Amino acid sequence: MIAVDRGRYRCLVDPGTDDERGVTAMRARELGRKGVVVGDRVALVGDVSGEPDTLARIVRVEPRRSSLRRTADDTDPFERIIVANADQLVIVTALADPEPRPRMIDRQLVAAYDAGMDPLLCLTKADLADAEPLVAEYAPLGVPYVVTRRGEDGGLDGAEDGGGDAGLDELRGHLSGRMSVLVGHSGVGKSTLVNALVPDAERAVSHVNAVTGRGRHTSSSAIALELPGGDGWIIDTPGVRSFGLAHVDPAHVINAFEDLAEGAAERCPPHCDHLQENCGLDAWVDDGHASRARLDSLRRLLASREGEPE
Numbered sequence: 031m032i033a034v035d036r037g038r039y040r041c042l043v044d045p046g047t048d049d050e051r052g053v054t055a056m057r058a059r060e061l062g063r064k065g066v067v068v069g070d071r072v073a074l075v076g077d078v079s080g081e082p083d084t085l086a087r088i089v090r091v092e093p094r095r096s097s098l099r100r101t102a103d104d105t106d107p108f109e110r111i112i113v114a115n116a117d118q119l120v121i122v123t124a125l126a127d128p129e130p131r132p133r134m135i136d137r138q139l140v141a142a143y144d145a146g147m148d149p150l151l152c153l154t155k156a157d158l159a160d161a162e163p164l165v166a167e168y169a170p171l172g173v174p175y176v177v178t179r180r181g182e183d184g185g186l187d188g189a190e191d192g193g194g195d196a197g198l199d200e201l202r203g204h205l206s207g208r209m210s211v212l213v214g215h216s217g218v219g220k221s222t223l224v225n226a227l228v229p230d231a232e233r234a235v236s237h238v239n240a241v242t243g244r245g246r247h248t249s250s251s252a253i254a255l256e257l258p259g260g261d262g263w264i265i266d267t268p269g270v271r272s273f274g275l276a277h278v279d280p281a282h283v284i285n286a287f288e289d290l291a292e293g294a295a296e297r298c299p300p301h302c303d304h305l306q307e308n309c310g311l312d313a314w315v316d317d318g319h320a321s322r323a324r325l326d327s328l329r330r331l332l333a334s335r336e337g338e339p340e
């Protein structure tokens with residue numbers, strides 16, 4: 031399923047074959063309360079010809095390989111699945127307009143680790159501010175990153191003139207052959223990236239308010255688009271204000287840190303949240319098994335689950 035609009039689900043049937051076609055479907059009653067989200071693999075019955083004015087029915091949702099979830103805030107027990115079956119979470123952050131918010135990045139990293147997705151940091155608008163300070167802050171985490179900018183010709187990272195688009199090319203390399211989902215605050219440039227990557231995407235992008243520099247939630251629903259040459263999929267999502275993490279299990283987060291997970295298994299008391307005095311990871315680091323910067327970063331991520339959501 032690649033897009034949903036007012037109860038109508040757009041599905042791609044027989045992808046990659048000569049019979050590939052878009053089919054519009056509705057939920058069948060037998061689905062019950064089960065949600066269908068972008069990225070889901072579904073079974074269709076009824077008219078699956080894809081002809082105009084035809085409507086198929088979704089009767090089953092296949093088990094998900096991954097689900098990206100968030101809650102409205104940290105106390106909200108009701109979690110929403112945003113996207114299913116994605117391999118990679120591209121955390122899009124503008125270097126300016128809007129200002130980067132490291133706490134939001136941290137929370138999205140936690141969501142990626144919890145979902146078992148590979149995170150990628152995408153720092154946009156490098157034409158407005160230097161990427162170096164933010165890159166340095168995230169270096170201990172070892173999260174891969176790319177930096178993009180608008181070139182003088184108005185194209186993203188000089189993509190328009192066929193030169194100087196190193197950042198965009200690097201991004202293409204990371205996206206190749208997988209299903210990736212772009213997340214981030216409104217106005218950071220997610221749809222702009224999608225338009226640069228998928229020539230006929232025609233995603234609406236905001237006209238930034240010159241006073242606030244803020245986008246106005248231009249994209250209103252998630253959509254999956256195939257990259258040129260069938261080289262993977264990219265999912266554009268609407269900007270979110272917060273990324274509630276009520277559902278996250280800290281054990282999933284530490285499992286993303288191999289060097290520290292081993293120490294936690296050996297040295298920590300049961301159910302350690304790794305934030306208290308009796309945590310065994312300080313000694314693990316003192317003994318030279320991992321760096322202090324790594325532990326500090328892990329603790330910052332774990333702590334990002336506490337307090338006010340951003």
Ligand SMILES: Nc1nc2c(ncn2[C@@H]2O[C@H](COP(=O)(O)OP(=O)(O)OP(=O)(O)O)[C@@H](O)[C@H]2O)c(=O)[nH]1
Nearest residue numbers: 155180217218219220221222235236247248249269
């Ligand atoms: N200077 C500069 N502006 C950019 C860059 N990338 C995007 N923008 C601008 O930022 C504004 C917001 O871009 P969008 O692509 O609509 O942002 P979005 O993340 O899709 O926003 P939502 O759909 O609201 O979540 C637009 O005016 C873009 O032209 C960049 O690299 N440099």
Ligand SMILES: [Mg+2]
Nearest residue numbers: 220221248249
């Ligand atoms: Mg958008």
Ligand SMILES: [Zn+2]
Nearest residue numbers: 298302304309
């Ligand atoms: Zn511990």
